[in-house]
Amino acid sequence: MIHLNRDGAWAGGFFTIWTGQTLSSLGTQVAQFALVWWLTEKTGSATILATSLLVAYLPEVFLAPIIGTLNDRWNRRIVMIISDTLVAIAMAGLAGLFWTGIIEIWHIYAVNFLASIGRAFQGLAMITSTPLMVPEKHLARIQGTNQTLHGVLSMGGPPLGALALAVFEIHIILAIDVLTAMLAIGPLLFIMIPQPKRMEGKHNPGSGIWADMLGGFRYLWRWTGLRNLILIAAVLNIFGNTKMTISPLLITDHFNGGAAELGWFNSAWGAGIVLGGLLVGAWGGFRRRILTTIFGWIVYGIGTILVGIAPHTRLTLAITGIALSGVGSSLINAPLRALLQANVDPHLQGRVFGALHSSVQFTTMLGLIVIGPVTDVFGPQPWFLTGGLLTLVLGTSARMIPSVVHIEDKEP
Numbered sequence: 001m002i003h004l005n006r007d008g009a010w011a012g013g014f015f016t017i018w019t020g021q022t023l024s025s026l027g028t029q030v031a032q033f034a035l036v037w038w039l040t041e042k043t044g045s046a047t048i049l050a051t052s053l054l055v056a057y058l059p060e061v062f063l064a065p066i067i068g069t070l071n072d073r074w075n076r077r078i079v080m081i082i083s084d085t086l087v088a089i090a091m092a093g094l095a096g097l098f099w100t101g102i103i104e105i106w107h108i109y110a111v112n113f114l115a116s117i118g119r120a121f122q123g124l125a126m127i128t129s130t131p132l133m134v135p136e137k138h139l140a141r142i143q144g145t146n147q148t149l150h151g152v153l154s155m156g157g158p159p160l161g162a163l164a165l166a167v168f169e170i171h172i173i174l175a176i177d178v179l180t181a182m183l184a185i186g187p188l189l190f191i192m193i194p195q196p197k198r199m200e201g202k203h204n205p206g207s208g209i210w211a212d213m214l215g216g217f218r219y220l221w222r223w224t225g226l227r228n229l230i231l232i233a234a235v236l237n238i239f240g241n242t243k244m245t246i247s248p249l250l251i252t253d254h255f256n257g258g259a260a261e262l263g264w265f266n267s268a269w270g271a272g273i274v275l276g277g278l279l280v281g282a283w284g285g286f287r288r289r290i291l292t293t294i295f296g297w298i299v300y301g302i303g304t305i306l307v308g309i310a311p312h313t314r315l316t317l318a319i320t321g322i323a324l325s326g327v328g329s330s331l332i333n334a335p336l337r338a339l340l341q342a343n344v345d346p347h348l349q350g351r352v353f354g355a356l357h358s359s360v361q362f363t364t365m366l367g368l369i370v371i372g373p374v375t376d377v378f379g380p381q382p383w384f385l386t387g388g389l390l391t392l393v394l395g396t397s398a399r400m401i402p403s404v405v406h407i408e409d410k411e412p
Helices: 011-043 046-073 076-100 105-133 136-167 170-188 209-222 224-240 243-254 259-283 289-309 315-343 346-378 381-398
Strands: none
Touching: 011 046, 011 105, 011 136, 011 170, 011 243, 011 259, 046 076, 046 105, 046 209, 046 243, 046 346, 076 105, 076 170, 105 136, 105 315, 105 346, 136 170, 136 259, 136 315, 209 224, 209 346, 224 289, 224 346, 224 381, 243 259, 243 346, 243 381, 259 289, 259 315, 289 315, 289 381, 315 346, 346 381
16 A cells, blocks of 8 residues: 655655546546537427536535535545445446436436535545645646646547547447546555544534534635635626536537537637646746636636627637636636645645535526526527626626735635
């Protein structure tokens, strides 16, 4: 068994685990593209597409605080092994339903819900384990690398998904997702991840799960800058975290495109994330990390506006806009996550990140409830335009809020 130590030779073990998780994420991206395209061809309904994503968000909204608290209590390596295994089992079941030809739309909803619970456990365990495996001085660049990875997956997943649909039956594609999940488990079987010491104190009154979970929310509330930042992000997520849900309808209904055009559009989004991640990884961002996030909001807003105003004959303008939005996304997320990993005590990070995800994703869920009916009536472009304008205005305004600008100076 290999024991990781962030003060020693940490890179080999960390990137071995990271590579396994990367392969699993690639399989998931390909499988999700295939499922989204299947739903698009089967129903052509924005409401159906939004609902399929909504059920995947429900665990993050309602269960993330509990999941985060349990991550603080349990061995995070074991959590990752079990959660990856459960995701593999769920996707194997869905593959079987497609193979036997008895698949129904509600089956996809149910499996997405179950798999999202597993991914929520896995994701929070990986996020909160990273500062225990990686020296603090490298956290921003690791997050830049993660954003680059996210972009590569967003860029490569759709074309690979379209190619896979042209070559394989959908149950084979889902089986590949199962295989990549198993590859993520492999490194975790022989690499030990450091565990935080459980501490009692003002952020951990008592020893109950409920007390710990509420402690995560109290932590967020007492940190004035973070509280205000969450309020801004929550509003923006109504549009930002939901817009790609209707990208199939934007391509088919507005630009009269097909799977190839959708692949290019989604890949441009991923390419932008890659570029932004590489930029953060090489540059590191402004000295105050939050200023990089604010700049990212402005870039993101401008790009989304371009998608919202692109005529039906100018798909290239929309592709340019979504790529610019991707750059902004990396500039937003990488420094912000590094900021939190560096400033929140390791033994609190599970519940704090869980509470944070729940608070922000709640408004994403509201957006998913609204986006389907709104798009069915008005079409997809107004959603992009409204979201872009709102992001530009609120992102610019954040620069004038002292508690946000000085968030790194004031801990709770």
